[in-house]
Amino acid sequence: MAEQDAQGEIVREVHLKISPQYANIAVVPKEGEKSDKNFPHNLHNAAELFLRVGIVDNAEKLKVATDKMISIYAENPNGSTGMRIGDACVCWNCGFCGIPQIIDEKSIDEKVPGPCFECGEKEQINWLRIKQKQGTNFATMPWIEVAPLSEEEAEKKKDAEIAAKRAEVEARVKQVLAARAAPESSK
Ligand SMILES: [Zn+2]
Numbered sequence: 493m494a495e496q497d498a499q500g501e502i503v504r505e506v507h508l509k510i511s512p513q514y515a516n517i518a519v520v521p522k523e524g525e526k527s528d529k530n531f532p533h534n535l536h537n538a539a540e541l542f543l544r545v546g547i548v549d550n551a552e553k554l555k556v557a558t559d560k561m562i563s564i565y566a567e568n569p570n571g572s573t574g575m576r577i578g579d580a581c582v583c584w585n586c587g588f589c590g591i592p593q594i595i596d597e598k599s600i601d602e603k604v605p606g607p608c609f610e611c612g613e614k615e616q617i618n619w620l621r622i623k624q625k626q627g628t629n630f631a632t633m634p635w636i637e638v639a640p641l642s643e644e645e646a647e648k649k650k651d652a653e654i655a656a657k658r659a660e661v662e663a664r665v666k667q668v669l670a671a672r673a674a675p676e677s678s679k
Contacts, residue, residue: 508539508551508552508555510536510539510555511559514536514539515536516534516622516623516630517558517620518620518621518622519531519532519533519535519537519538519582519620520605520618520621521618522603522605525618535582535589538554538582539551539554539555542554542587549587550584550586553587553588553610554582554588554589557588557589557590557637560637560638561580561589561590561635564636564637565633565636575636575637575638575639576591576637576638576639577634577636578591578634578635579591579620579635580592580619580620580622581617581618581619582618582620583608583610583616583617584613584616584617585608585611585613585616585617586608586610586611586613588608588610588611589620590610590637591609591637592607593607593608593609593612605617605618605619609640620635622634622635
């Protein structure tokens, strides 16, 4: 919903339905952030922070990515084909939450989060830790997300879409030709 305020600016009325589970997804502070009182400790705080400073797009991106992860868990993935499982990050630059870009396996450093899968951010980014209550303890769960298509797969998908479009056009042309070829008397 949008409404016009006195200055004529669009004021977006934001209703983000944040699952209580967001509070169980901890944002892991980096060295030097541990003593920061304003550090957002979990994704609930992170979403609030984005909204407080008016970066609604980031709050929405955070929510879309996190809700996807929560719903994948709710659907109980078993074979996990086409899924990526691992440690995720929250990116303060764009709001994306998910498994970061993996440049190569050897470059993964537990202490250094990122780079953000969406925007490549390396600095303003933190690891996330999903905690799930199991009895009286909290277990750490991995992040799970639908694997993005590889370049080759994306290319294949594009080719298939083009082929489908072409087949559709050809079918229409055939129809037109058939109609033209129909005897005059049938008109
Ligand atoms: Zn980002």
